Amino acid sequence: MSGPDGKPGSPTQTEISGKINGWTKKGEVESFKLLGEDKKIYEVIIPDNIFNKIPDAPNPISIQGKNVKIINIKPKKQGGINQLTITEPNQFIVLKDEQSNNVPKSSNLTYQVKQINDGDTIAVTDTSNQEIRVRFACVDTAETPKSESDNNTNNPTDKNQFSWGNKAKERLESIIKVGDQVKLNIVDTDRFGRKVAEVRLLDGTFVQQILVKEGLAMVYRQYLKNCASASIVEQAEAEAKQQRLNIWGDSQFTAPWDWRSTKRSQSQKKSSNQI
Incomplete structure (x- = not known):
């Protein structure tokens, strides 16, 4: 041969x-x-x-x-x-594990934060400088206003949603800043092409856990099967609920997935009425 x-x-x-x-x-x-x-x-x-x-x-x-x-x-x-x-x-x-001595460990795989879009979405670049849009796995935060109409809304439910969405984003911006390095455990790709990932700081701090523990994010149970750290965020949410922190102390708060569903229904109804 x-x-x-x-x-x-x-x-x-x-x-x-x-x-x-x-x-x-x-x-x-x-x-x-x-x-x-x-x-x-x-x-x-x-x-x-x-x-x-x-x-x-x-x-x-x-x-x-x-x-x-x-x-x-x-x-x-x-x-x-x-x-x-x-x-x-x-x-x-x-x-x-014993065969992996010559393979780089996850602690060496980092991404640079390029942008913070809202409380559960960021953009990062990888080692080849390719931009990756990242949707946080395990959790869901309130929506932020996306237009001038959103900013000027008089709808109490919308104003409440955007208020908590802005607070979640502000808290995330205090945890990770543009230019910081983070570690990702990518578990899926959503319908918008974003990578769904668990996000950790270089010292191992689990970003989703902080947001949930402080009552600024909810466990996204519909997709929890894709969350390797499900037990961590569930425990964090139980503690936040018990202490009635932030969203858990607001009786007017609407879960973000319910709020989005309502907005989609309203939009579809409006479109059908215009036909």
């Missing part, structure tokens, strides 16, 4: 190691973001029929934050992205 130089010998095995830090469902294909130990970012494409046969990977969420090794696949450039397409289950190996 010939080696890479055409001379007899053993074939060179292609091997890429790194950490899974993002996942998107694309039809019958799983798409993962891999932060390689070579400092490169890869998109790993795995058809469902292949993924279901990979050992130690019961579901896409379970391998978030896991160190993996990919063998016998050469990356191909697709739109500027290094893409790895898995065609055999044994090409994708989920490493055990």
